[in-house]
Amino acid sequence: MQVFQWHEDTFDIPYGGKLLATSGACPNQSFRYRNAYALQFHIEMTRDMLLDWAETMPSRDGCVRTFETIEGTLYTQAKRIYSNFLWLVDLHRRASVSAEGQ
Numbered sequence: 001m002q003v004f005q006w007h008e009d010t011f012d013i014p015y016g017g018k019l020l021a022t023s024g025a026c027p028n029q030s031f032r033y034r035n036a037y038a039l040q041f042h043i044e045m046t047r048d049m050l051l052d053w054a055e056t057m058p059s060r061d062g063c064v065r066t067f068e069t070i071e072g073t074l075y076t077q078a079k080r081i082y083s084n085f086l087w088l089v090d091l092h093r094r095a096s097v098s099a100e101g102q
Helices: 047-053 060-101
Strands: 018-021 030-033 036-039
Touching: 047 060
Parallel strands: none
Antiparallel strands: 018 030, 030 036
């Protein structure tokens, strides 16, 4: 999975958590703990968001060019992550409804 990030922040995976994503720049990018998911990167990134966030960055133009080369991939991945999340929510909802009916 390719993501757009330029942060140096990080976190520790909680005991019992499962690492889901890593990178050379930041070893802990995403994890799951029980039924909770955590993402260190922004899957919702758009060009307008980037322009706003990077307004004062000296490397702004380079970041925008990099983003533009991977924008389609980022959009496809974000759509898949959102779809999978909604599927999990619906699965949980259906399991709860089923348990209440018993």
